[in-house]
Amino acid sequence: MKWDKHGQLKPSGDFTAKPTPAFTAMCPFSPGARNEDEIAAARFPSAAVRDERIGRYEEAYVGHVSEGAYRSEGSSGGMANWVAASLLESGLVDGVAHVIPVDPAQEGRFFRYRLSRSVPELREGAHSRYYPVEISSVLDAIRTTPGRYAVVGVPCFIKAIHLLRAQEPILAERIAFTLGLFCGHMKSARLVESFAWQLDAPMPEVRAVEYRRKDPSRPANWYTAQLTLADGSMRWQDWWHLADGDWGAGFFRNSACDYCDDVVAETADVAFGDAWVEPYSSDGRGTNVVIVRHPALHAMIQSAREEGRLALDTVDADFIAGTQAAGLRHRREGLAYRLRIAPPRLPLRKRVSPGGHDLPWRRKLVYRGRRWIGSGSHHIFAAARSTGWHRLYTVWAGLALRAYQAVTYLRGPLGAVLGRLSKDSS
Incomplete structure (x- = not known):
């Protein structure tokens, strides 16, 4: 995967040859790959609930982590990092693949995937990362190092992991859990540069970006972008004061995202999103919605609830769908419209028909x-x-x-x- 002129990661190589059957079955956007319904049916055959909007699951929740600093350190309610940390602490996994910030002066990018093997390492990956990443080096490490692993990712990454597990028995054996993140769409790396231009920050001096600086005194959906410069100074601005500050408008959207129909990571063993409904969206401390699909993770979360370490209330599919109403509308109703007026060159096999x-x-x-x-x-x-x-x-x-x-x-x-x-x- 290499950077293109628009700050997106794209596959490089010789594309004149006909794709191999293995590649066709592995790419998450390939018409020859299994879709989310088929993957979920094989992964969660005994799921208690099946809903066409959010998939199969055992139970769904809204709330936050009560113990430690998980909630304050995360962009939302802290649940994604808590589950990953609990898997490590319980010995259910030996490492977690997740995205961390890196120094762009050294690595030429702001974020990348890493395998973390301790809770302190995991904590470096808290907060939201709206930045292109790829996972090849982490998968190579999993192939060469025996153990059990969890992978954190957006829906298309989790789908790709399951498709790859079906191709490689070693990955099927070693990747024990997948943790999904709800996703509206992915941005290009140019969004960081846009922040820098609008905040009058010299791009070569930018060392870190925070897309959602947290402030418990303000509503959670009042996003604030923050840049840290080489001299340690910071510059920030609320998104609604930026020229491209409306997320849903689609500035810097990866074109593939226009043809995705999964908002809530339907193939993940557990998936996390923001509770974008009142009274939760006004709570600046952050609140998660959680969809649990794997029985072992369901038992782990239930136990922590009973012990008071998690403040979670059970909710139904309608509640979860309501928190993601705009995203689901864009990925279902909007996708049907886009498939009709702008069908992609590759004949995709989607769960939504043109209309x-x-x-x-x-x-x-x-x-x-x-x-x-x-x-x-x-x-x-x-x-x-x-x-x-x-x-x-x-x-x-x-x-x-x-x-x-x-x-x-x-x-x-x-x-x-x-x-x-x-x-x-x-």
């Missing part, structure tokens, strides 16, 4: 706007970067964001015209 003919015109404009912003942000930023004229991007981004947000409020003649155009073009 969206009867969507309200405003929803069609929203989905088209996200595609336009996602693609445009890569190209406009590349032009601004090559010319050194940063305002080319920031001004464009500000105007694009205002246009996107205005769609929700359009009324009167302008709304009628846009509605007619949307209907005609669909």
Whole structure:
């Protein structure tokens, strides 16, 4: 995997040859690979609940970690790090593959995967990382070093792990657990540069990025971006003051994310997200929603609940889906529309069929706007970067964001015209 001109990791090599059957079955976006439903059915055949939105599971929760500093150190309720640490402490695994921050001056990137074998090492990976990473070196380490391992990742990474386990018995034996992270979409590395441009921070001096600086006195969904410079100084800004600060608009979105239909890591043994509903979204201390699918992890979490180490309430599938309503709508209703108006060159085999003919015109404009912003942000930023004229991007981004947000409020003649155009073009 190598960096492309847009700050995304892409596979490199000779693609003129026909893909091997093994590769076709291993790539998470390949039409020849098993889909999430098929993987989950094999992994969790006796799941207590089966829901088409969030998959198979034993039990679901909302809450946070009560013990230690897990909650304060994490971007949400601390549950992902707590489960990973508990697996290590109980001896169920010998190492955990997860993403940690690194010094870009030394490694040429801000984050990478690592195998951690102790709780202090694990704690270095707390917080959210909206940055491209790849996992090949960690998989090589698992292949060469006997033991049992857990892997933390976003839905497509966890799916890829299961597909790879089916190809390599050694990985099937050694990767014992998968811990999934809910995902709206992945950003390119250019988002960090955009922060730097807007915070007047020289990019060569940036040593660390925090996408969601935590402040218990403010609502959890008030994101604050923070950069740490080489001299130890920090610069930060709330996302809503940034030109590209609306997450859902899709700035710097990886194009593959437009064709993913898994929000909640349906193939993971346990999956974690943010509780984006009230009263939890206003609690700056952070709150998780948790979907538990593996019986051993279910027993571990239940025991900790009874001992008061976890403050979790059981919830149903409707509650979980409600916390991720926007993401699920984009990955199901929106995906059906995108498959019809912009089918990918590779004939994907998705769980959603092309459609969206009867969507309200405003929803069609929203989905088209996200595609336009996602693609445009890569190209406009590349032009601004090559010319050194940063305002080319920031001004464009500000105007694009205002246009996107205005769609929700359009009324009167302008709304009628846009509605007619949307209907005609669909």
